[in-house]
Amino acid sequence: MSLAMRNVRKSYGNAEVLHGVSLTAEPGQVVGIVGANGAGKSTLIKVLAGAITMDSGEIELDGKPLNLKSPRDAITLGIHTVYQELSIVPELTVTENLLMGSLPKHRGLISWRRAHKKAAELLEETGFGVVNHRLKTGSLTVARQQMVEIAKALVTQPRILVLDEPSAVLSGSDLDSLYSLIARLKKTGTTVIYISHRLQEVLNLADTIIVMKDGEFLAEMTPAQTDEDHIIALMAGRKIDQVYPDRRDCFGEPALELINVSRPGEFEDISFTLHRGEVLSIFGLVGSGRSELVEALFGARRFASGEVLLNGKKRRFTKPSQAVEAGMALVTEDRKRTGLILGLKVSENITLATWHGLILNKAKQRSDIAAMTENLSIQPANSAGLEAWQLSGGNQQKVVLAKWLLTDPQILVLDEPTRGVDMTTRVQIYSMIDDLARRGLSVLMVSSDLTEAIEAADRVLVMREGRLVSEFTAAQTTEDEVLASSIGVKYDQLHDA
Numbered sequence: 001m002s003l004a005m006r007n008v009r010k011s012y013g014n015a016e017v018l019h020g021v022s023l024t025a026e027p028g029q030v031v032g033i034v035g036a037n038g039a040g041k042s043t044l045i046k047v048l049a050g051a052i053t054m055d056s057g058e059i060e061l062d063g064k065p066l067n068l069k070s071p072r073d074a075i076t077l078g079i080h081t082v083y084q085e086l087s088i089v090p091e092l093t094v095t096e097n098l099l100m101g102s103l104p105k106h107r108g109l110i111s112w113r114r115a116h117k118k119a120a121e122l123l124e125e126t127g128f129g130v131v132n133h134r135l136k137t138g139s140l141t142v143a144r145q146q147m148v149e150i151a152k153a154l155v156t157q158p159r160i161l162v163l164d165e166p167s168a169v170l171s172g173s174d175l176d177s178l179y180s181l182i183a184r185l186k187k188t189g190t191t192v193i194y195i196s197h198r199l200q201e202v203l204n205l206a207d208t209i210i211v212m213k214d215g216e217f218l219a220e221m222t223p224a225q226t227d228e229d230h231i232i233a234l235m236a237g238r239k240i241d242q243v244y245p246d247r248r249d250c251f252g253e254p255a256l257e258l259i260n261v262s263r264p265g266e267f268e269d270i271s272f273t274l275h276r277g278e279v280l281s282i283f284g285l286v287g288s289g290r291s292e293l294v295e296a297l298f299g300a301r302r303f304a305s306g307e308v309l310l311n312g313k314k315r316r317f318t319k320p321s322q323a324v325e326a327g328m329a330l331v332t333e334d335r336k337r338t339g340l341i342l343g344l345k346v347s348e349n350i351t352l353a354t355w356h357g358l359i360l361n362k363a364k365q366r367s368d369i370a371a372m373t374e375n376l377s378i379q380p381a382n383s384a385g386l387e388a389w390q391l392s393g394g395n396q397q398k399v400v401l402a403k404w405l406l407t408d409p410q411i412l413v414l415d416e417p418t419r420g421v422d423m424t425t426r427v428q429i430y431s432m433i434d435d436l437a438r439r440g441l442s443v444l445m446v447s448s449d450l451t452e453a454i455e456a457a458d459r460v461l462v463m464r465e466g467r468l469v470s471e472f473t474a475a476q477t478t479e480d481e482v483l484a485s486s487i488g489v490k491y492d493q494l495h496d497a
Contacts, residue, residue, distance in 0.1 A: 001061055001078065001159040002026055003048075003191060008057035010043055017043050019215045020057070025160075025208075027189040030182060032206030034199060036235050036422040037394030038379055040215040041195050042084075045162050048193075049081035050074035078159035082149050082166060084393060084420055085336060090138025095119035097137050098152050126151045127177030142334055143169045143286040143448075150178070161185060162193045165393075167201060168420045169333075171448035172285040172487065179205065197422050199228045211235060236424045243427055244455040245434035247475045251458070252276030254312065255442040256411055258297070261306030266292040267466040270306070274411070279433060279443040281474075283453035284463035285486055290446045291333055293463070294413050298330040299323045310411075324353065329404035333415040333446070335393075339400040342389040346378070349388050350402045372402035377428060394425040401429070412436065415446040430456050450479050462486050 003025040010018040018040050025031045035041050046052045048059065050068035059066045061077060068074050074081070088097045095115050096103070104114040119133040128147035131140070137148055146169045153161060167175055182192055182205055196202050202209060203223045211219045211234045219234055233239045256274040261267075267289035274280050284290045295301045297308065299317030308315050310326055317323040320330070332338040340349050347369045354368075369384050376398040380386075388396060397417070404412065414433070418426045433456065437443055447453040454460055454474050462470040462485045470485040 001189075001191060002063070003160060004058075004060040004063075005044075005048065006058045006060075008044065008047055008059070009055045010047060010052065011055055017215050018047070018054070021212075021215070021217055023210065023217070025191045025193065027159075027191055028186045029208065030186060030192045030194055030206045032202035032209045033193065033195045033212060034197070034202055034209065034231060034235065035212030035218075036424050037392035039212040039235075039422075041212055042164065042392070043215075044212075045081055045164060045193065045195065048074065048079060048160075048162060050079075051081075075156070075158075078156075079162070080153040080156070080158035080160070081162040082153045082164060084165040084168065086142075086145055086149055088137045088145055088148055088152070090136065092137060094123075094131055094133040094135060094137050094140070094148050097148055098122060098133070098155060100152075102155065122151055122155065123147075126154055127181050128174075130174075141286055141291070143171070143174060146170060147174065147177075150181070158190065160191045160193070162195075164195045165197065165420050166194075167196060167198055169416075169448070170286070171450075172483075174286055175201075197420065197426075199231050199423065202231075203228065213237070232423050235422065240424070240427055243423070244430055247458050248277070248437075249458070249473075249475070251278040252440065255310070256444070257307075257309040257312075259307040259309070261293075261296070261303050261308065263292065263296055263301060263304050265466075266301075267296075267463070270463075270468050272461055272468065272471070274442050274444055276442055277437050277440050278459065279437050279445060279457045280459050280461065281445045281447055281453040281457035282461045282463060283447060283450065283482055283486060286448070287465070288463040288486070289466040290463050291415055294330060294415055294444065294446055295332075297323075298328060298413060300330075324407060324409075327408075327410035328413065329353070329407055329409035329411070330413045331400050331404055331415060331417060333419065335396055335400050335419075339403075340388045340396060343387055345384065346373075346386055346388055346391065346399055347384040349399050350384075350406065353403050354406045368406055372406065376402055376432070378402065393420040394422055397421055397429075398425070401432070409441065411442045411444065413444045413446075416448065417445060418447075418449070418452060426452075450483060454479060454482060464488055 005023040007020045007022055008018055009020055021044055033041055047054045050071045050073045098119045099115055104111045116133060123129050123131050123133060128151055131144050131147050150166060167178055170178060185192055194205060209221055210217055252275055254273045255276045259271050261270050282290045296303050299320045299322055350369050350372055351365055378395050378398045418429055433443055457474050460472045460474050460482060461468055462482060464486055
């Protein structure tokens with residue numbers, strides 16, 4: 001199915017966010033779209049998905065003009081979109097989510113035997129057979145939920161599949177499954193529009209790469225005509241000389257010590273020390289227990305055994321408010337579900353963690369909000385009065401960071417700090433983390449981005465199947481060495497695994 005979008009324009013109020021964008025795609029082609037947060041990528045695909053109406057322009061499929069008034073119109077025509085924001089129903093099972101509206105019936109009743117069989121087959125076909133189709137979807141990790149979302153879009157065999165940051169929560173073999181799926185879709189003639197901030201994967205997957213900036217198509221090229229540095233320079237409007245800060249090897253006294261902490265079924269016998277002024281990363285594949293560990297550390301889950309020392313004193317938090325009072329902050333991996341209240345204003349989200357039901361000092365509050373907005377470059381500059389859902393993903397992440405930095409923490413725990421964030425914003429976040437560490441703050445960073453876990457940290461811990469299996473000095477290790485440890489093979493056997 002040939003797709004053509006011509007001179008598409010869209011405005012919100014007086015602000016035009018798409019300035020006459022045009023795009024073409026052929027059957028079996030992968031079109032990669034990259035751009036900074038707020039470049040207009042999400043608006044463009046929402047127009048194609050029928051979720052919003054363009055102000056002017058044309059969309060054609062196989063030369064026939066379309067008038068998309070709703071997402072149902074797009075789906076009927078074979079256009080399916082998997083958004084960065086998950087749309088699954090947490091209280092329903094994976095089977096129910098996958099086959100919603102098309103559950104098989106026998107004599108007027110749902111045939112659950114056939115439904116579960118069909119769901120299992122679909123997950124296997126897409127390469128996501130690791131997902132248990134009988135579980136409630138809300139009980140799955142964010143990565144597994146993303147797999148369900150992608151598989152759901154393939155139930156009716158779309159002719160055009162739009163993927164918005166599909167790999168942001170995936171790593172290891174799960175990523176390989178996604179890439180294999182895209183290769184199979186290409187062979188069957190499905191057009192794939194792929195949006196990602198992971199530039200190297202776009203270079204590997206796409207036939208054509210489009211760079212967006214400020215609501216316009218800035219450049220279009222093949223992977224052979226460009227590289228990661230060139231794309232970053234186009235997105236940022238300048239060359240970025242250094243992405244990751246310089247590492248350090250001298251730190252203060254222990255700030256946080258875990259001694260043989262366990263939580264059955266999630267992690268077991270974990271021990272490590274985080275020093276003042278240190279950036280310590282935890283790398284592990286999905287299911288390794290890394291997020292469960294930091295949530296327990298923050299009081300959102302309970303340790304079954306072991307000891308936690310904060311500045312040399314034994315502490316055990318049974319609720320997050322106790323951890324906050326002790327000087328800890330946790331930026332969770334799912335900003336939309338556990339980091340923000342999307343319907344509240346940006347200003348209200350920024351002050352959530354420092355408001356305790358007391359009479360507010362309005363002048364100080366306004367000053368704090370203005371300072372955080374400026375220091376973290378939250379865009380647009382007048383975003384304080386906007387609701388959080390109106391911001392791009394990268395700027396939403398900055399709001400979550402601002403909320404916790406206002407608490408003036410001694411220990412900052414970051415779970416996937418740059419998920420769904422463009423490279424220029426990543427550089428800002430890495431620089432901020434480095435600045436905080438140099439001022440004595442201790443940073444514990446969980447990341448499924450292997451390069452980030454090594455390059456943005458001073459020391460790297462590796463978790464596998466709920467256990468801490470390795471520790472590396474970041475400056476003295478390699479990605480292959482860390483990856484081999486995370487999947488349980490010897491370094492020299494990695495490329496045979």
